[in-house]
Amino acid sequence: MNADTYMQSPMCLIENTQHGKLVIKEDALLLLSNIKETVVVVSVVGFYRTGKSYLLNRLAGKTQGFSLGSTVQSHTKGIWMWCRPHPKKYNHCLVLLDTEGLGDVEKSDEKNDCWIFSLAVLLSSTFVYNSVGTIDQYAVDKLHFISNLTELIKVKSNEGDDDGDDEELDLLKISPAFVWTVRDFTLELKINGQVVTADDYLNHGLQLKKGVSKKVMEHNQPRQCIRNYFRSRKCFVFVQPTASSNLNQVENLAESQLDPKFVDVCHEFCEYIYLESQPKRIKGGHKINGRKLAILAKGYVETIASGMVPCIEDAVTSMAKIENTAALAESLAHYQQQMALRVKIPTDTEELAKMNTLYWKEAIELFMKNSFNDQDQVYYKQLLANVQRHYLELCDKNEAVSMEMSTKLLETLSTEIGKKLREGFYTRPGGYELYKEDRQEVIRQFRSTPGKGNKAEEALSKFMQQKTPEADSVLQADKMLTDTDKKLAAARQRAAEAGQEAKAQEEAMKSLEKLREDEKIIYEENVKYLKLKMEGEREDLQREQALALDSKLKEQKELLEKGFANNAQMMEEQIESLKKQQDSATNWEKIAKMTQGLLESAIDAYTSHKTMSLLARK
Incomplete structure (x- = not known):
């Protein structure tokens, strides 16, 4: 984990002001945004003075950090964050969230507790509910926030066509794991005289009652919600850590005193x-880092502050827009920077194409790594178009610089010929032969000079054509040559010019052919990375669906064992729906064809323009 994001102590992430308004803290948000590692987010929620902060400090590997408090007042206000290197998972960050104690008598609005509760659910990958005493009706009743969860959280932006089952399944897919920690537990873990585990004790406390009376419905509702909205359940029961007289100093006591x-x-x-808490994932199964978590937190808090209900789909869409825009800019900048650093203009076509292929590949790889949820591959297509445009502009620049450099070099090398012409050096018998020898020497020196780029032959062709009147003048002034000699010399001169022009056109055609070869290589690379990207997304989606299906199958089995056949049968439709859900990942072959079309259209437009220029010169 980066030193800049390593936190020695917790800091407030979401402030709960005196007026009950939730406000995101920009300094904490900035620190969270700098975390590039995958985050595992663990939140602890419970009523105040139940020891939530102590558990979080232990998870942080410390005895102090989150404020424990030693009075009847709630110390933690809002949601506090502590980012620590994950002790068991390499390249992961453990983000611990300590939430404000629920049920604070100093609050006047219980809705505030509801939002704290829902934010903990939305942001965490493991949700720890901390209570004192036993798991009885009173303890479950205090979890009434869960019963209101679907009113506090929207899964989809437009749920008009969705029924309750769809909403429940969607929430189940993205919900955190549920852990109930029972503090100051004084009973024996026995049910009907049989020793049981803490998990058995939890499941016993969450058993449903048969019947349809109002009392039975009130008993079942929070229990049913826990079963429906969380994929897994775990329980830990803690005895009192030490004698009552020392409880307010528990963070200062050594383990030997506990x-x-x-x-x-x-x-x-x-x-x-450490071992079982999974990375925080969003809808579709995509793992997120600190920056994405920061975007989610800010979006949810701002939505709540505006009086609206936070929507998971809207939050993910907004996050995808921000992240994909950044991924596009970063990938394009990488390509442009590397080409500027590694390509010395002018250069030959092969070298330019080689560098383009190398850094285009790196740009695509970088984009695929950082982008997600790119619906219809909008940002990917923008990257292709922008990189392609930059490359073709670079090709034009390379040609222009090559032409300018070659032309100036020819002018410099032919300076002596110009001087001799002005001095009349060639106006004597045999002068044409001397002129021809000097011009050949200019061509020889020009060809032997390196680094002229891919327009050298065209520049030489234009040079020879421009010097035709000059050569004709020297030829006609040579009194030693007969008319026949002059005609033959003129014909040889025209043939040499035509040959050079053909050579220049051949060089230009090779450049265009190289563009086509380049396009094929890049297309193959795009297909490879697209396939890997889509397969990764498919695996994430299948994992998400498998976890939801497994949860429903376990729940159905338990209902059948407890005699709730009707409830189990009602769940069958959800199970079948999960089984039949198809992978919604975009077909990579379709995208690959789209990619080829984009490349071909850009290259076709460029090569058509260049071909027309070549034809115009003939």
Whole structure:
């Protein structure tokens, strides 16, 4: 993890002002945005004075950090963040979120608690609910926020055509893992006289009751919501860490001063979080880094502040726009910078094409790495068009500089001939032969000079054509030559000029052919990277669907075992829907053909223009 993003202590990410308004903290947002590693986000939610902060400090590998507080007042306001290098996963960042205690008597608006709760669900990959005592009806009733979750979170921007089952499945796919930590637990883990695990205890506490009465419905609703909205459930029960008189100093006590049972469960809890908590993913199964998490947090908080309900689809769309715009700019800048650094103009066509292929490949690879959710490949097509345009502009510049340099070189090399002409050096018998020898020497020196670029032959052709009147004048002034000799010499001169023009056109055609070869190589590279990108997205989507399906199958099995056959049957439609869902990743072969079309249209326009110029010279 970068030193700049390593946090020695927590900082406020989302402030809860005195007026109950949630405000994003820009300094924390900036720090989070600098985290390039994949993030694993763990939030702890619960009522105030239940020991949430202590668990987070242990996850951070510290005894102090998040404020524990030692009074009946809630110390944490809003949501605080602590970014730490992940202790078990390389190149991952563990983002710990400590939320304001729910049920603070100093608050006048319970809606504020609802938003804190929903933000924790939206931002985390593991959601820890911390409570004190036992998992009984009172404890479950206090989790009424879960019952309102679908009113606090929109999955899709337009849900008019969706029914409840669709909404529930969509929420299940992107929901965090659920962990219930029970503090100061004093009972034995036994059910009906049988020793059970903490997970069994949780599942027992979340059992549904049969019946349709209002009382039964009220009992079942929060339990059903936990079952429906979270893909996995885990439970840890903690005994009291130490004697009551020392509870307000627990962060200052050594492990040897704490109850060994409490210490053991703390270790178990931390190991579970380290090993089992997954990277934060968004809809479609895409893993995100700190910058993407910052965009999500800011978008959700601003939406809540505006009085609207945060929408996951809208947040992801906004994030994709920001990230894809940045990926496009970064990839294009990389290509342009590398071409400017590595290509010395003028150069020959082969070298320019070689550099173009190399850095185009790097630009595509960089874009594929950083982009996501590029609907209809809008940003990808922009990258192709921009890089292609820059390359063709570079080709034009290379030709122009080559022509200018070659022309100036020929002018310099022929300076002596001009001087001799002015002095009448060639106006004598045999003068034409002397002139011809001097001009051949100019051509020889020109050809032996390196670094002229790909317009050298054309520049030489134009030079020879421009010197035709000059050569004819010297030829006609040579009294030693007969009329027949002069006609033959003039014919040889015209043939040499025609030969040079043909050579120049051949060079130009080779350049155009090289563009076509270049296009084929780039197209093949595009297909390769597109295929890898689409296969990665397909795997992410299939993983997301598989986890949701597995969760529903387990839930259905448990309902059947507990005698809730009707409930299990009602779930069958959701299970079948998950089984039949097709991979929505765009077909890469279709995109590959689109890519080829883009390249061909750009090259066709360029080569047509160049071909017309060649024909006009004939």
